[in-house]
Amino acid sequence: MRKKRYFSRTVIFILCAFFAFVFLMPTVLTITNSFMTQSELNANYGVIFNSGSQGGTSYISEKVNLKFIPDKVSFGQYKTVLFMSPDYLLKFWNSVILVVPIVIFQVAVASIAAYSFTRWRGKMRAFIFFFYVILMLMPYQVTLVPNYLVSDWLGILNTRWAIILPGIFAPFSVFLLTKFMRRIPYSLIEAAKIDGAGEWQVFTKVCMPQCRAALYSIAILVFIDYWNMVEQPLVLLPDAEKQPLSVYLSTINSGEVGLAFAIATIYMVPTLLLFLHGEEYLVEGIATQGSVKG
Amino acid sequence: MKAPTLARPRVKARKSVMDSERSREHRRMKRADFLQSMCFMGPSFLGVLVFFIVPFLVVVYYSVIRSPMNREFVFLDNFTALLNNSAFLTAAKNTLTFSVVAVPLAVILALALALLLEARIPLKSQFRTFFLSPMMVPVASIVLIWQVLFNANGVINDFLGLVGTDRIDWLRSDYGQIVVLTLFLWKNLGYNMILFMSALANIPKELLEVADVEGASETYKFFAIKLRYLSPTVLFVTILSLINSFKVFREVYLLTGGYPYGELYMLHHFMHNTFESLDYQKLSAAAVIMAIAMVIIIAVLFKVEDWFGKDVEG
Numbered sequence: 001m002r003k004k005r006y007f008s009r010t011v012i013f014i015l016c017a018f019f020a021f022v023f024l025m026p027t028v029l030t031i032t033n034s035f036m037t038q039s040e041l042n043a044n045y046g047v048i049f050n051s052g053s054q055g056g057t058s059y060i061s062e063k064v065n066l067k068f069i070p071d072k073v074s075f076g077q078y079k080t081v082l083f084m085s086p087d088y089l090l091k092f093w094n095s096v097i098l099v100v101p102i103v104i105f106q107v108a109v110a111s112i113a114a115y116s117f118t119r120w121r122g123k124m125r126a127f128i129f130f131f132y133v134i135l136m137l138m139p140y141q142v143t144l145v146p147n148y149l150v151s152d153w154l155g156i157l158n159t160r161w162a163i164i165l166p167g168i169f170a171p172f173s174v175f176l177l178t179k180f181m182r183r184i185p186y187s188l189i190e191a192a193k194i195d196g197a198g199e200w201q202v203f204t205k206v207c208m209p210q211c212r213a214a215l216y217s218i219a220i221l222v223f224i225d226y227w228n229m230v231e232q233p234l235v236l237l238p239d240a241e242k243q244p245l246s247v248y249l250s251t252i253n254s255g256e257v258g259l260a261f262a263i264a265t266i267y268m269v270p271t272l273l274l275f276l277h278g279e280e281y282l283v284e285g286i287a288t289q290g291s292v293k294g
Numbered sequence: 295m296k297a298p299t300l301a302r303p304r305v306k307a308r309k310s311v312m313d314s315e316r317s318r319e320h321r322r323m324k325r326a327d328f329l330q331s332m333c334f335m336g337p338s339f340l341g342v343l344v345f346f347i348v349p350f351l352v353v354v355y356y357s358v359i360r361s362p363m364n365r366e367f368v369f370l371d372n373f374t375a376l377l378n379n380s381a382f383l384t385a386a387k388n389t390l391t392f393s394v395v396a397v398p399l400a401v402i403l404a405l406a407l408a409l410l411l412e413a414r415i416p417l418k419s420q421f422r423t424f425f426l427s428p429m430m431v432p433v434a435s436i437v438l439i440w441q442v443l444f445n446a447n448g449v450i451n452d453f454l455g456l457v458g459t460d461r462i463d464w465l466r467s468d469y470g471q472i473v474v475l476t477l478f479l480w481k482n483l484g485y486n487m488i489l490f491m492s493a494l495a496n497i498p499k500e501l502l503e504v505a506d507v508e509g510a511s512e513t514y515k516f517f518a519i520k521l522r523y524l525s526p527t528v529l530f531v532t533i534l535s536l537i538n539s540f541k542v543f544r545e546v547y548l549l550t551g552g553y554p555y556g557e558l559y560m561l562h563h564f565m566h567n568t569f570e571s572l573d574y575q576k577l578s579a580a581a582v583i584m585a586i587a588m589v590i591i592i593a594v595l596f597k598v599e600d601w602f603g604k605d606v607e608g
Contacts, residue, residue, distance in 0.1 A: 008413075020425065023425050026428070027430070110338065112334050113338030116331050134592070137533060138585060138588060141580075142350075145581050146349030150348070169344075228432055249432050250437070264435040272430060283426075286485055
């Protein structure tokens with residue numbers, strides 16, 4: 001019996017390890033390939049992305065080689081990205097000034113709204129909450145046209161506001177935060193009320209401190225979502241100079257595979273740090289979504 | 295097992311004629327309460343109204359007029375035109391086929407992974423992180439790597455070559471949707487798995503212990519107990535996967551361009567190509583149809599869940 005259990009655990013472990021390898025592979029490949037020289041990349045992937053820009057002297061392998069460890073570690077790609085062409089850094093900065101306000105203000109607006117959904121309930125409010133859920137679930141293809149129209153009317157088309165404003169009011173974090181807040185015991189609020197606290201004081205002094213972890217985890221989720229956005233800027237912010245790096249990355253041409261991997265790695269750093277630092281919160285944030293109801 | 299919550303517990307007010315004074319007071323309190331609640335909800339609701347609801351209503355309006363210039367009411371004309379448009383039909387059909395296969399797979403495989411990780415094995419939390427790692431990979435490297443994997447000379451073909459199958463140029467073959475399917479599963483399984491893991495952790499332990507004592511098999515325990523408690527999560531993961539199955543077309547678009555081979559032509563391509571020609575009527579009608587379809591699907595899923603999980607909840 002005991003032996004059997006041990007055996008099955010080993011099998012499960014191997015299975016998990018296999019899946020973990022498969023899931024992790026693209027991340028690892030991106031990072032390690034960014035340290036390869038362009039000629040090594042050409043040799044490995046030449047068949048697919050044959051740019052032929054090297055004047056035909058470079059060796060191109062017949063088959064694709066999936067290589068995890070570079071023959072020679074080189075920082076050439078990074079040098080190009082970081083020092084030779086300020087364009088990439090500018091676009092990185094564009095990403096930052098688009099995403100950071102969205103994250104901060106979306107969480108701020110959402111926490112106030114979530115308090116309202118938690119504190120007062122009734123048929124009307126339940127309906128509005130349900131409406132938020134439906135809105136949250138609408139695919140991008142549906143919201144594309146409305147988004148475009150509204151930023152056209154407001155005259156913010158092709159400015160950063162066209163991305164930031166709809167981002168701030170996206171219903172996702174309202175939904176998530178409401179779920180978090182509904183777990184706070186009512187007695188806490190009651191006690192504060194008896195001590196003479198007003199609604200705003202209850203919100204800032206009682207409710208918010210309880211939600212610190214929740215706010216952090218929602219911020220991470222929202223950040224990851226917007227950090228990798230591609231469609232919204234393409235439609236609402238056609239001006240290439242203001243577009244975030246994620247858009248540029250998606251249009252990079254296959255002749256610059258090496259650069260693409262280096263930029264992708266740099267672009268991954270903020271999310272990677274959030275992942276390593278806030279993994280528990282991230283998991284908590286995902287787990288709380290649980291179900292759509294209530 | 296309802297935990298006490300922030301919301302004011304509902305106590306039915308006893309009606310009495312005697313204290314009208316008190317009821318007036320009560321009403322005033324209620325109004326103040328309402329005003330306060332509106333103050334809190336206001337900013338968000340206003341934003342949602344301006345940026346989502348009103349524009350969507352305008353889209354609905356656009357879908358029933360001839361054109362933004364000539365605002366003649368044509369009711370369903372745009373819809374019939376759309377439903378006779380072969381590009382739209384192909385796109386809708388392909389999207390539907392994809393979702394019908396991909397969404398259940400995403401739910402079942404994620405649940406399987408979550409169950410696997412329930413076992414007592416080393417490195418559990420590391421595995422969890424690894425499964426989540428696809429969330430952070432930028433689109434560009436995803437596109438590059440998927441090309442490396444699924445090119446005619448790519449890695450997958452090398453592996454298949456070992457078994458002796460012919461080389462396939464995946465993206466230009468009838469198996470194109472398989473490429474998208476792997477991409478979709480890779481991106482979303484981790485997220486779904488976390489949802490299932492937390493739901494599994496919330497199943498009352500006593501129930502499973504009793505089942506153990508009574509000698510229930512693992513399969514019985516799964517279907518009779520776990521699946522019942524998981525049903526709200528199954529619903530949520532299904533809906534989430536459905537939405538994400540629409541999102542994955544961004545990568546497909548980048549992999550294949552605007553006019554891909556056969557089965558890869560999805561609604562996303564259709565919307566994108568129509569958007570470039572700024573045909574508002576077609577776009578609006580398509581958006582309205584999709585919104586209606588989403589609401590219907592969600593409503594049906596809710597009903598199914600209601601029926602399935604009724605003896606567990608409440």
